[in-house]
Amino acid sequence: MAAKLRNCISCGKIFSSLYGEKMCPSCKEAQDRLENSVIDYVRANPKTRMPEIVKETGATDLVIRRLMEAGRLVGVNLKYPCKKCGKDINRGQFCESCAKEIEAEVQNVSDKAAAARAAAERGRGIHSKDSGGRGKGK
Numbered sequence: 001m002a003a004k005l006r007n008c009i010s011c012g013k014i015f016s017s018l019y020g021e022k023m024c025p026s027c028k029e030a031q032d033r034l035e036n037s038v039i040d041y042v043r044a045n046p047k048t049r050m051p052e053i054v055k056e057t058g059a060t061d062l063v064i065r066r067l068m069e070a071g072r073l074v075g076v077n078l079k080y081p082c083k084k085c086g087k088d089i090n091r092g093q094f095c096e097s098c099a100k101e102i103e104a105e106v107q108n109v110s111d112k113a114a115a116a117r118a119a120a121e122r123g124r125g126i127h128s129k130d131s132g133g134r135g136k137g138k
């Protein structure tokens, strides 16, 4: 596949992206270094807290969070806010109750979709001659 020219999402410089990278090589390298320093720092200081890592490594909490969500900072007692309610969590993107809520919402949506489908099926099956009442309001 041919390389594509694109703008680095970090510095804006145009570079040729061979594998769909979003960052130029030098930004990618800087990011890798930063991520590794976070991982090293956390490994050396397992009881550290988010603000400390930010201060010590210069990484933003977004970088740290991304590492956590990717499971690259495991075994650390690090907390970061749930994406939905802001409660402290230490893995994934949502706290347990929000995860359940989201699951229920998804379930609800698919239930509704199923109900709508069922109603449509029923609608097709019935050809009532006496045109009265329900559903003809509009």
Ligand SMILES: [Zn+2]
Pocket: 008, 009, 010, 011, 012, 013, 023, 024, 025, 026, 027, 028
């Ligand atoms: Zn760059």
Ligand SMILES: [Zn+2]
Pocket: 082, 083, 084, 085, 086, 087, 094, 095, 096, 097, 098, 099
């Ligand atoms: Zn939550």
